[in-house]
Amino acid sequence: MDRLLFGDNQFFGVNHMSEDKARDQSIRFQEIQSIIDVLDDAYDEGIRSFMCTTHDRMTLICDHMRAHPDRYGDFSFMPSMPYAHKYANAVTEEGMLGALKRFLPAEGFLNAAMRGGMSFAKKDIEGITTLLIDSEMKMFSGLNTPVIFLQNVVVDLLLGLGFKEAFRIFSVHVKTRYNAEPGFITMNLPALLDALEEVGLTNPIVCSNINKIGFRMCGGFDAYERALRERKFRAIAMSVFASGAIPAREAIAWVCGQPNIEAIVFGASSKSNIRNTRSLVDELWYNNSHSQALLS
Amino acid sequence: MIRLAVVGLGKMGLSHYAIIATHPLVKIQAICDSTGYVLDVLKKYTGVATYSDFDAMLREVDLDAVIIATPSSMHAGMVRAALQKNLHVFCEKPFCLDTEEGRELADLANSKALVNQVGYHNRFVGAFGEVKRLLDLGAIGKVTHILAEAYGPVVLKTKGTTWRTQRHTGGGCLYDYGAHPLDLVNWYFGSPHGVGGSVLNSVFSKDTDDEVFTTLYYEDGKSAQLSVNWSDESVRKMTTKINIWGTQGRIYADRQECRTYLRDTAQFPPNYHQGWNVRYTTELTEPVWFYLRGEEYSAQLDYFVRCIAENRAADNVNSFKSAVVTDNIMSLIIADATTRASRPGEVIPEVPSKKRGFFFPSRKTAQ
Incomplete structure (x- = not known):
């Protein structure tokens, strides 16, 4: 996996610090070309992996990438699904089952009909889940998707409910159907690692907040440090700047000092910020690889 | 351990259930909903005890507290039944469509020194x-x-x-x-x-x-x-x-x-x-x-649990x-x-009807 993954919160009006800033960003990025321009900047800085929500607008980015294979030959998408708000709003409008039906494929091809219909009748979540995954993955058809993530609201809901079997179902489908690695995003890293281990998912890719001030690291800072030292998993650190609460250099230096971190996901809206983060990581990652080597 | 049930498994109920089930001081005894489908899926994949009849659940399950997250018109009857069973109650908002009934229930909860909280997160x-x-x-x-x-x-x-x-x-x-x-x-x-x-x-x-x-x-x-x-x-x-x-x-x-x-x-x-x-x-x-959707959802349930554990029924925020x-x-x-006079485009609202029934539509208990 690349060390540095590019995130997409900034493109879709997600900002954990300020709603004004979030709105400014959604205005700035309302033309798809302005997102593509930033992705181009990231690509030109050597960043090849884009961790992106399965937001409807992502379809346009996918179309662009498919139309320009020469420009983006080794570009990878790491889809994170589902985009939860579209489901949450649909549940308010149509209820739980109504919402589910809305997002299942409308066209009655045999496979979907069999999996969906049978699954509904048998209350077999496996068929329904795989159908939902397929409908979310449709936009990435023909593109490179080496890792497919289950998004944190869903992961943490399933984790809380004790519905661990769903992690295994997701994992198996992503591997067999898309030949991709499953990834899990969570706000509750220590608890999730236990759950994944229970259903036999070894050395999983798990993306969680990992930052110097412990922002949204549920289970506690110490438990995260211990997990990074002692558990076998492929850690991706997100929210390393804690929404801007930690200065960039200090934030990256701290993360790079933690053992066992395979990648950092970050969002940026300007070429200079992208370059700055990349050069900090290039400079400071050495300590991490050095300590990794000592550990192994 | 506080023995607890979650009633109503819509958007808020499921979210509360996922959060409270992980609380170190809480043991989930049962969940209750009128939609057999959701119950059956959860029972099949998590093994939790499920009820589609609220009253049967109150009769059969040993509980200290309930979280009520049913449609608002059902709150009053369910809250009353739970209080009469001496259970601490966390109820979703809005509390009661009939304010008078809400006042009675607040008095009932206070007279029994039961923790009573509404989900204004x-x-x-x-x-x-x-x-x-x-x-x-x-x-x-x-x-x-x-x-x-x-x-x-x-x-x-x-x-x-x-x-x-x-x-x-x-x-x-x-x-x-x-x-x-x-x-x-x-x-x-x-x-x-x-x-x-x-x-x-x-x-x-x-x-x-x-x-x-x-x-x-x-x-x-x-x-x-x-x-x-x-x-x-x-x-x-x-x-x-x-x-x-x-x-x-x-x-x-x-x-x-x-x-x-x-x-x-x-x-x-x-x-x-x-x-x-x-x-x-x-x-x-x-x-x-x-953490599920925001610290506030966890914090309010933790507060509810602590109020029970520390016998603090009187000063709930x-x-x-x-x-x-x-x-x-x-x-x-x-x-x-x-x-006000009817104006173009304006809906003249009905006064909320008083609903006293608190049983889910009769359905075989899916235990």
């Missing part, structure tokens, strides 16, 4: 808590006006078939969205003495309101305005905002931040100074043991009694809007 959002702290300190002097707003993209077309799209079951923009900013106004300033200029307007919904505007009047000349719209596609998700003006400054808050302007004549709280003071969620939020004040403001708004 904004009182557990760091930034809104900071506003309360600043007001209690008198930081912005004498308050003259508050503007409370909430916008979000829920109903964006003429459609809708759930209880949330019918006012008589407790749906609609006022009950679903408006209750939140109103409850903050209630937390900060208590009950108004009058309500005027209320508009409950349908934008897309056939049977209920999609936007709500009103003015609340207070004894000392202070006023509050409410502006709420759940048919606003321009915001990504529900956004609640508070602006408060006082003689010594102004406070703005949303879920992410609290910005306070203080005049040089203000009494500065520690670490506050003249001019703008900005506090972000990263510094205002206390860590929680489990989101007590039934406080929620009844918010319910009452909503009744006043409906009454005010109803007395």
Whole structure:
């Protein structure tokens, strides 16, 4: 996996610090070309992996990438699904089952009909889940998707409910159907690692907040440090700047000092910020690889 | 361990269930819902005991507490039955569509010294808590006006078939969205003495309101305005905002931040100074043991559990009694809007019907 993954919160009006800033960003990025321009900047800085929500607008980015294979030959998408708000709003409008039906494929091809219909009748979540995954993955058809993530609201809901079997179902489908690695995003890293281990998912890719001030690291800072030292998993650190609460250099230096971190996901809206983060990581990652080597 | 059941497994119920099930002091004894489908899936994959008959569950399961997250019109009957069984109760908002009944239940809970709490989670959002702290300190002097707003993209077309799209079951923009900013106004300033200029307007919904505007009047000349719209596609998700003006400054808050302007004549709280003071969620939020959709959802349930564990029934920040004040403001708004002449595009609301039944539609217990 690349060390540095590019995130997409900034493109879709997600900002954990300020709603004004979030709105400014959604205005700035309302033309798809302005997102593509930033992705181009990231690509030109050597960043090849884009961790992106399965937001409807992502379809346009996918179309662009498919139309320009020469420009983006080794570009990878790491889809994170589902985009939860579209489901949450649909549940308010149509209820739980109504919402589910809305997002299942409308066209009655045999496979979907069999999996969906049978699954509904048998209350077999496996068929329904795989159908939902397929409908979310449709936009990435023909593109490179080496890792497919289950998004944190869903992961943490399933984790809380004790519905661990769903992690295994997701994992198996992503591997067999898309030949991709499953990834899990969570706000509750220590608890999730236990759950994944229970259903036999070894050395999983798990993306969680990992930052110097412990922002949204549920289970506690110490438990995260211990997990990074002692558990076998492929850690991706997100929210390393804690929404801007930690200065960039200090934030990256701290993360790079933690053992066992395979990648950092970050969002940026300007070429200079992208370059700055990349050069900090290039400079400071050495300590991490050095300590990794000592550990192994 | 506190033995607990979750009743109603819609959006809020499932979220509460996922959070409370991970609480170190809580053991989930059962879940209850009228939708057999959801129950059966959860039973099949998690092994939890399930009921579709609330009364049977109360009879058969040993419980200390319940979380009630059913459609609002069912709250009163279920809350009463739970209190009569001496259970501590956490109930979703709005508490009771019938304010009188809400008052009775608040009295019943208090007379039995049972913990009683309503799910106004904004009182557990760091930034809104900071506003309360600043007001209690008198930081912005004498308050003259508050503007409370909430916008979000829920109903964006003429459609809708759930209880949330019918006012008589407790749906609609006022009950679903408006209750939140109103409850903050209630937390900060208590009950108004009058309500005027209320508009409950349908934008897309056939049977209920999609936007709500009103003015609340207070004894000392202070006023509050409410502006709420759940048919606003321009915001990504529900956004609640508070602006408060006082003689010594102004406070703005949303879920992410609290910005306070203080005049040089203000009494500065520690670490506050003249001019703008900005506090972000990263510094205002206390860590929680489990995170699902926001710290506030976990924090309010942890608070409920601790109130039970520490025998603190009397001083709940989101007590039934406080929620009844918010319910009452909503009744006043409906009454005010109803007395106005019909205008083009305006829905004249029905008065909420009183529903006393609290059994889910009869269905075989799916234990």
